[in-house]
Amino acid sequence: MKKSLDGWRREIDAIDEKIVRLLIRRARSAVAIGKKKREQASPVRDSSREKEVLRHIRKVNKGPLSGKALTGIYRRIISACLKLQKKAED
Amino acid sequence: MKKSLDGWRREIDAIDEKIVRLLIRRARSAVAIGKKKREQASPVRDSSREKEVLRHIRKVNKGPLSGKALTGIYRRIISACLKLQKKAED
Numbered sequence: 001m002k003k004s005l006d007g008w009r010r011e012i013d014a015i016d017e018k019i020v021r022l023l024i025r026r027a028r029s030a031v032a033i034g035k036k037k038r039e040q041a042s043p044v045r046d047s048s049r050e051k052e053v054l055r056h057i058r059k060v061n062k063g064p065l066s067g068k069a070l071t072g073i074y075r076r077i078i079s080a081c082l083k084l085q086k087k088a089e090d
Numbered sequence: 091m092k093k094s095l096d097g098w099r100r101e102i103d104a105i106d107e108k109i110v111r112l113l114i115r116r117a118r119s120a121v122a123i124g125k126k127k128r129e130q131a132s133p134v135r136d137s138s139r140e141k142e143v144l145r146h147i148r149k150v151n152k153g154p155l156s157g158k159a160l161t162g163i164y165r166r167i168i169s170a171c172l173k174l175q176k177k178a179e180d
Contacts (some may be wrong), residue, residue, distance in 0.1 A: 005126045008119050009139070013146055015116045016164075019109060022148040023163065026105045027155045029098050036095045049099070056103055060110040065117045069170040073113065078167045080159040 034085030044085050050078055059089055117171055124175030134175050140168055 003011065037044055057074050058067045065073075093101065101130050127134055148157045155163075 003122070005123060005130070008123045008126065011119050012116060012123075012143070015112050015119065016143065016147050017150050019116070019167075020147050020160065022105050022109050022112070023155060023160065024152060026102060026109070029101050031154060032093070033095060033098045033102075035179045036098065038146060040095070053102070053106065057106050057110050060107050064116060064121060064174055065170055069173065070110065070113065073163065073166045073170060076163045077109075079133065080155055080163060083159065084154055085122075 023077065026077070027084055030081035030085055031088050034088045037085075044053060045082060112166065116167070117174055120171035120175050121178050124178045127175075135172060143168060 049050060054071055054074060057070060061067060061070050123135060124134060144161055144164060148158060151160050
């Protein structure tokens, strides 16, 4: 059976709940990484690791989102997680 | 056992794979919605629905990401999905 507009919106709401929960888990992992880096006296920002993350997500991508669009979303995610790492330092 | 820095990074890579797969599903649902809207001759952009989506994700959020940070990420996601809907119109 074909989904109605409302049916598709409910599908998106369900997907969004999963995405938000994963973003929360990602943010918590980033905070844990921030603590590890502090213990090791490493800098919080690591541009080679950021490039690795972006390469990885583009590899997993199968469309219809373009690599560019996905990279744009991920730059936001990485930046939000980085801010949390820095905040955890205070 | 406490995770090492590499262990946490592997955790993030695994989370990212799940996030990307969900973003792909979300984008596909958005394209399906775009088609429905075209059938019904409705405008692609619906700002009340966008507000509803943002309210919904902020409700699911439990931190450590702030509502503002999560909203910033989601504006990017919504905008990328909207571009796909418009593209599907051509």
